Amino acid sequence: MRLLPAIVLAAATVAVGACGTNEPTQPNSGLAPCPAGSSPITVSLPVGGVRVIGTPASLDCVELTASDAGPDSFLVVAANANPASDSLAQYAVTAGALVPAAERVAADRIASSLELRTNAVAEGRFRAMERRVLQLDRATGLRPASSLLSASRVRTQVSAAVLPNVGDTLSFNVPDANATNACLTYTAVKAVVKAVGTHGIIVQDTAAPAEFTATDFTSIRDEFDQIIYPTDTLHFGSPSDIDNNGHVFLLITPQVNLATKKGSNSVLDGFFFGGDLFPAGTAPGQCKESNETEIFYLLAPDPNAKFGDARTTSTVRQSVRGTIAHEFQHMINLGVRIRDNAPDEDTWLNEALSHFAEEIVGRAEDGFTDTQELTISDIADFSDSLKNFNAFFGQNLARHREWLINPGKLGAISSHADTSLAVRGAAWALVRWSADHYANGNVAAFTRALVAGPQFGVDNLVARSGVPFDSLMAGWLVANWSDNDNITGLDARYTYPSWNMRNVQLALKVNNNTYPLVPAPLDSGLALDRTTDSGTGDFFLAAVTPARSVKIGELKTSGGAVAYSGARLYILRVH
Numbered sequence: 001m002r003l004l005p006a007i008v009l010a011a012a013t014v015a016v017g018a019c020g021t022n023e024p025t026q027p028n029s030g031l032a033p034c035p036a037g038s039s040p041i042t043v044s045l046p047v048g049g050v051r052v053i054g055t056p057a058s059l060d061c062v063e064l065t066a067s068d069a070g071p072d073s074f075l076v077v078a079a080n081a082n083p084a085s086d087s088l089a090q091y092a093v094t095a096g097a098l099v100p101a102a103e104r105v106a107a108d109r110i111a112s113s114l115e116l117r118t119n120a121v122a123e124g125r126f127r128a129m130e131r132r133v134l135q136l137d138r139a140t141g142l143r144p145a146s147s148l149l150s151a152s153r154v155r156t157q158v159s160a161a162v163l164p165n166v167g168d169t170l171s172f173n174v175p176d177a178n179a180t181n182a183c184l185t186y187t188a189v190k191a192v193v194k195a196v197g198t199h200g201i202i203v204q205d206t207a208a209p210a211e212f213t214a215t216d217f218t219s220i221r222d223e224f225d226q227i228i229y230p231t232d233t234l235h236f237g238s239p240s241d242i243d244n245n246g247h248v249f250l251l252i253t254p255q256v257n258l259a260t261k262k263g264s265n266s267v268l269d270g271f272f273f274g275g276d277l278f279p280a281g282t283a284p285g286q287c288k289e290s291n292e293t294e295i296f297y298l299l300a301p302d303p304n305a306k307f308g309d310a311r312t313t314s315t316v317r318q319s320v321r322g323t324i325a326h327e328f329q330h331m332i333n334l335g336v337r338i339r340d341n342a343p344d345e346d347t348w349l350n351e352a353l354s355h356f357a358e359e360i361v362g363r364a365e366d367g368f369t370d371t372q373e374l375t376i377s378d379i380a381d382f383s384d385s386l387k388n389f390n391a392f393f394g395q396n397l398a399r400h401r402e403w404l405i406n407p408g409k410l411g412a413i414s415s416h417a418d419t420s421l422a423v424r425g426a427a428w429a430l431v432r433w434s435a436d437h438y439a440n441g442n443v444a445a446f447t448r449a450l451v452a453g454p455q456f457g458v459d460n461l462v463a464r465s466g467v468p469f470d471s472l473m474a475g476w477l478v479a480n481w482s483d484n485d486n487i488t489g490l491d492a493r494y495t496y497p498s499w500n501m502r503n504v505q506l507a508l509k510v511n512n513n514t515y516p517l518v519p520a521p522l523d524s525g526l527a528l529d530r531t532t533d534s535g536t537g538d539f540f541l542a543a544v545t546p547a548r549s550v551k552i553g554e555l556k557t558s559g560g561a562v563a564y565s566g567a568r569l570y571i572l573r574v575h
Contacts, residue, residue, distance in 0.1 A: 033553025034061035035560055040551065045074075045573035048489030052474050053569040054081070059554035060561035062569060070545040073575035075519060077477050078554060079537030082566030083458040083469040085348070085413045087534040089564045092555045122260060122268035124418040126177045127330075127347065130274050133181050134287065136334075136344040163201070163245060168193045170203060172251055173289045174297055175273045177259035183275050183287035187255050195221040199229040199246075205253035210301040212252070216317050220250065224324060231364040232328045232357055235444045236451045239294055239328070240277060240335030248331070249295040250324065256299045257307035264309075269319045270298035272327040274334050294335075296327050321391040325361040329354040333451050346457030348417040352427035353450060355396050359432070360443075362392025370443035371436065375500045376507035397504055399425030403536075404480065404505070404517040411535025412476075413458055426536065429496075431461070433476045436497045438465040458535075474570050477537050481517055487574055494572070529557045534566060541574075 034040060038061035043051050046067060053059060066072045080089045130136065164170060170191050175182035191203040194217040202221050204211060212220070229248075233239070239248065259268045275287035276295050282288050298320045301313040333353065337344055345353075360370060365388050366381075368374060379393045380386060386394075402422040403410070410416055412426035431450075439446035449464045462469050475493045483495045484502045505515055519539035532538060544550045554562050554569060 033551050033555065038553075038561070043074075043571055045072075045571070046489055047573050047575060048487050048491070049573050050474070050478060050491070050494060051571045052470075053571070054470060054567075056554075056562050056564065056567045059567055059569055062552045062571075064542060064544050064550040064552065064571070066544045066546045066549070067573075068546075071575075072544050072573055074542045074544070074550075075478070075481055075572040075574050076540045076542055076552060077481075077537045077568075077570040077572075078532070078540070079473055079477055079568040079570055080411070080532045080534045080564075080566045081470040081473040081568045082534040082564070083413070083462075084534055085346070085411070085415050085457070087566065088531050089534070089562075089566065090529065090531050090557050091562050091564075091567070092529050092557045122177070122264075122266045123271055123326075124351070124420075124424075126182075126259075126268070126271050126273075127351075128418045129180065129182060131344070131347070133183050134274050134278065136274065163196055163247065164193045166193050166196060169206070172203075172249075172291055172295070174205075174251070174253055174255040175275065175289050177256070177268055177271060177297075182273060183289045184282075186289040189251075189253060189255065191251055191253070196247075197221040197225040199248060200224040200250055201247050202250050203252070205251065205255070205300060208252060208254050208300040208302075209306045210303055210313060212301060212313050212317065216313060219317070220320075223321065224248075224250065227364050228325050228328060228361055231361045232325060232332060235360055235447045236329050236332045236353065236357065237336050237448050239332045240339065241294065242277060243293040245293070247294075248328070249291075249293060250298060251295055252298045252300045254300045254302060254307040256297050257302055257311065260308055262305075262309050267319070268299075269323040270296055270327060271323075272296050272331045274330075277331075277335060277338060294331055296324060296331075298323065318387060318391060322358045322361075322395065325357045325392065326354040329357040329451075336451050337453065340452065340454065342452070342454040343456050345451075345453070345460070346413075347415065348413050348423060348427045349431070349450070349457055349460060351417045351424050352412075352431040353447065355399070355424060355428040356431050356435075356447065358392050359396055359428070360447075362388055365392065371441065371498050373496075373498060373500055375503045379504070380507070396425065396428050397508060398510070400429050400501075401425065401505060401508065401511065401516045403429070404515075407477075407480070407517065407536050408530070408532040408538035409536075411533040413535035414533055429480070430472070430476050430535075432498060433479055433496055434461060434465050434472060437475065437493060438467065470566075470568065473535070473537075473568070478570050478572050481519065481539060482572060482574070485574075487572075490572075537568070537570070 040061045040063040041058055042063050042065055044065045044067045045051060053062060064074050172189055172191055173186045174189055176185040179185035190206045192206060193203050195202040200221055202217050256268060256270055275289050276291045276293060278287040278290050280288060280290040280292055299316050301316045302311045333345055333350055379389050381388050399421045403426040410420055410423050412430040414423045417423040417427060435443045435446050446464060450460055453460055455463050458469055465472060478494045479496055482490055484500045502515055505511055506513060519541040521541060542550050554567055556562055
């Protein structure tokens with residue numbers, strides 16, 4: 001049993017403004033809340049109570065008061081709820097006297113040896129190239145409908161509705177994942193069919209320096225057919241079928257290995273390329289590389305490091321499992337939006353859904369429901385060398401951790417989702433929390449609706465949730481601190497019903513038994529200029545007693561009340 005963390009804050013009068021990143025500038029003395037003419041908004045809450053203050057003109061003078069014998073401890077989230085991505089806001093945080101916050105201590109944490117491996121950066125760079133080359137961002141008029149694909153251009157080895165046999169040799173084009181234009185820079189390869197399933201066709205490049213065993217090929221086929229395909233299609237929709245064969249190719253090729261430089265910390269385990277859903281050609285709306293079929297490109301075993309770093313068959317087999325679940329969502333997403341002539345999804349939400357696919361496939365693998373609350377003891381499959389944990393859960397937790405460490409820097413809706421692990425972690429967590437609270441118990445219907453749109457980005461999430469973005473931000477941001485913190489009277493809205501986030505984060509070795517989100521104590525005599533991204537905020541702790549209230553205010557860096565859109569204070573009484 002985890003003991004309640006102690007938050008002991010000395011009674012003092014404190015002036016606080018809105019905050020941004022955890023990287024403050026030099027003190028800016030002279031700022032104070034409640035400028036002349038301001039009337040304080042009094043906040044007195046029961047334990048677990050939350051107050052949202054969202055009118056910019058009201059943020060410069062808020063008084064926290066004790067509701068009983070005290071002392072009362074408050075979490076204050078100074079947020080930027082502007083729905084436009086990367087809308088930076090500048091403001092100040094000030095403190096008039098010292099309010100020390102004792103370090104939070106929790107007992108009975110699970111100190112595991114979980115090792116985390118992130119690979120989103122390489123895939124993100126490829127996704128950025130894909131959108132640029134295929135002109136995916138909102139350019140629906142240049143995209144083909146599936147019915148417009150060249151009926152005469154059918155590979156001789158796979159005619160419509162006819163499947164290849166094991167042992168057949170097929171020809172494919174493999175896009176260069178590091179090229180500035182993968183439609184024009186690609187490699188023609190030959191590949192042998194190794195397994196044919198109900199939904200997947202496993203093929204391996206003849207140039208691969210090593211092969212999986214027959215058991216491995218069967219395992220890849222069966223996991224795709226029996227777990228990944230039904231789970232992803234249930235939650236995101238049906239994939240396109242532009243070659244009318246009812247299958248998806250999984251091509252194992254060392255061309256993917258070559259996309260990662262030797263010694264790199266970020267490994268490209270595999271990818272889907274949207275150009276394969278376009279007609280082959282060089283005219284607008286075409287892609288010369290196109291295989292005109294649904295296909296993934298996956299890392300190949302390379303134990304002797306011929307095409308990059310050495311990669312054993314067992315390592316590669318394990319590493320591509322979550323990748324297939326992730327990339328299949330991208331394939332479905334683009335196919336649905338091409339079919340419906342809908343605008344393409346924003347990067348942050350598209351990536352969030354693919355990371356959600358990793359999680360939801362992991363739940364299916366382990367027999368958990370979409371909404372079952374998971375703890376570290378549920379997902380840490382130590383008896384099986386953490387195979388499912390590392391394939392489907394660990395990376396999401398690692399990315400979420402990157403955001404929790406410095407939440408004000410980049411928001412969940414940031415355009416930096418291409419390359420920022422923190423943005424991807426926040427985006428996954430936001431979609432997960434939104435599904436928990438607004439799917440009405442049917443997570444699959446909620447995520448299918450997100451894929452279908454036709455809105456995109458914030459507008460899409462708001463439309464599917466049915467509440468304003470500010471409401472999403474208030475519940476989600478607070479939940480990242482208060483989930484499973486044993487706060488009496490806390491509304492379930494400020495939790496993740498599907499996860500015990502504090503439990504799983506405390507278990508990660510990289511967190512050193514410390515929850516990575518650490519609200520800043522309010523220090524004496526400071527007025528720090530801050531900048532925060534839209535779709536996020538910074539976290540502070542304050543304390544009051546019946547004898548001394550605390551005045552806080554969200555201020556311009558030059559003094560006075562802030563005026564930017566999205567300025568918010570979310571206040572939770574913790575103790």
